[in-house]
Amino acid sequence: MSQNAIYNENKQFDSHNVCISTSENKIVAQSLISEKISESDNEEYNKKETESSADDKVYVCGGKxxxxxxxxxxxxxxxxxxxxxxxxxxxxxxxxxxxEYCKICWK
Known part of the structure; x- marks a missing residue:
């Protein structure tokens, strides 16, 4: 875990403002879009969001x-x-x- 982790209502966020939770030894990241965070944290998140392209993201189900x-x-x-x-x-x-890669969308 990063030394710059942010804590908010029993959720832990890393220095990139990504919510980190564990499930079956997997780390899954959740966007903070729906989270209530302070104004300064929101500005930092928006800065990081514009730096990464939406095309680079990959999606996973949070199920165990x-x-x-x-x-x-x-x-x-x-x-x-x-x-x-x-x-x-x-x-x-x-x-x-x-x-692993999904065989439906990664043909």
């Missing part, structure tokens, strides 16, 4: 049995996700977390 990551949040492979859909900033981050 999910194993695949997807190129789009609208992939058919995510239709059965009963949990929240999270994203990683890159394919390599999802691979490092133990996810």
């Amino acid at each position: 049995y999910s194993k695949k990551f997807h190129s789009t949040s609208k992939c058919k492979g995510l239709n059965n996700c009963k949990s929240k859909i999270y994203y990683y900033d890159s394919q390599s981050a999802a691979l490092k977390a133990g996810y």
Whole structure:
């Protein structure tokens, strides 16, 4: 964990303003768009958001049995996700977390 972690209502955020939670030894990241954060934290988040391209993000189901990551949040492979859909900033981050490519959207 980063030394610059931010804590907010029992949730932990890293220095990039990404919510980190653990599930079955996987780390999943959730966008802070829906989180209530302070004005200064929001400015920092907006700065980071504009720096990373939406095309680089990959999506995962937050369910404890999910194993695949997807190129789009609208992939058919995510239709059965009963949990929240999270994203990683890159394919390599999802691979490092133990996810594999979805065979539907990564043809």
